[in-house]
Amino acid sequence: MAAIELKYAAGKQRGQVPWPAAWLSPKLLSAAEPTALIAAALRQPIGCPPLEQIIKPQESVLIVTSDITRYTGSEIYLPILVAELNRIGVVDEQISILIALGIHRSQTVEEHRKILGPLYGRIAVFDHDCDNPGQLVELGRTDNGLPVSINRRAVEADRLIVTGTVGFHYFAGFGGGRKGLVPGIAGRETCMQSHFTVFNPPAIGGKHPRATTGLLEGNPVHQTLLQAARLAKPDFLLNTVLSPQKELLGVFCGDLEQAHLAGCELVRDLFQVPLAQAADLAIISCGGEPKDINFIQSQKALDYGCRAVREGGTIILLAACRDGFGNATFYDWFKYQDLDEFERALRADYQINGQTALTTLSKARRFRVILVSEFSAGQTARMGMEKAAELSSAIELARADLPAEPTVVVIPDGGTVLPIVEKTV
Secondary structure, three states: OEEEEEEEOOEEEEEEEOOOEEEOOOOOOOOOOHHHHHHHHHHOOEOOOOHHHHOOOOOOEEEEEEOOOOOOOHHHHHHHHHHHHHHHOOOHHHEEEEEEOOOOOOOOHHHHHHHHHHHOOOOEEEEOOOOOHHHEEEEEEOOOOOEEEEEHHHHHOOEEEEEEEOOEEOOOEEOOHHHHOOOOOEOHHHHHHHHHOOEOOOOOOOEOOOOOOOOOOOOHHHHHHHHHHHOOOOOEEEEEEEOOOOOEEEEEEEOHHHHHHHHHHHHHHHHEEEEOOOEEEEEEEOOOOOOOOOHHHHHHHHHHHHHHEEEEEEEEEEOOOOOOOOOOOOHHHHHOOOHHHHHHHHHHOOOHHHHHHHHHHHHHHHOEEEEEOOOOHHHHHHOOOEEEOOHHHHHHHHHHHOOOOOOEEEEOOOOOOEEEEOOOO
């Protein structure tokens, strides 16, 4: 029997695992000194000139950065980025920061302080509002007919810089890059329709096979997001790659697509973890806050981690979700319990949160999922899962469906790691 300790919200959950267990962790890479790492990336951007050759003194600059649900290292890189703009001759009053909320809630004052770090109170900061027509400008349509509207500040600024972090994404392939703009600062219709490309045509049904984690080539969601984001004509990208401990492992600056692709390669190399065969049981922590701040964020760890488990196997997911579901409409979608009916309803009235809910319920039907969270037993059951009060009781619940000598994996940073099974059983 082995004692395990896994991150849960801002603390830990502890339990005893009565079987041998393999731990799935990313490759170890020493974190570099952040200031030097960021400065070097700014000096040698990928696919475009450095900022001093792009931006003229006194031009207005809008910097887009992620909200509190996605830690990016913004409190570290934003001051360095602003210092570089100041060096070029762009004064503070000509710089503003836009929080890429997508369809998420507005940020609190304290959350703005965390995102901006020492820049709070010095540089103007605004929250994007996807439902405010006065904030939005129509930019045209993509080749597949997607209407693209984005925040007016991004269009009216002389220069546009998008920042964020690169990690796996469960149907766009990878986060970061173009996602900072679309859906980050896009109108609601643009957000919804861009994500609708996750589906096959109605005659085929189901999810497009290439709209999946870690895949960009031929991914219809990625292709739509990239083309939509290019309509905003961003001048520069700064993306980080972070360790599960939130240390900066890499910084990629430059062209929207080329710098992002370089970041994706590092993520794939570090966080894609091979597994000899699918396990009977996976014990998964999202990695603590903010990766388990709400269920919409937490389900990414479920989506990645279930790849380590055989069909019909058991998953224990630690996801506190102190901020609830993450969107007011998410839970409502579970009124559909038949998956075919669910998909028909979603095609008729597509919502991103509905897609996430369908993905969740589909996983809960393929695996036995025991959820340790702040949700009630009733809420948990409606999402297709079983409620456990803590890790130790979840392990006891899991015993019933397991063989006498189960294969077990522990994934301490499920919101970061992508298991790849080399052989299925």
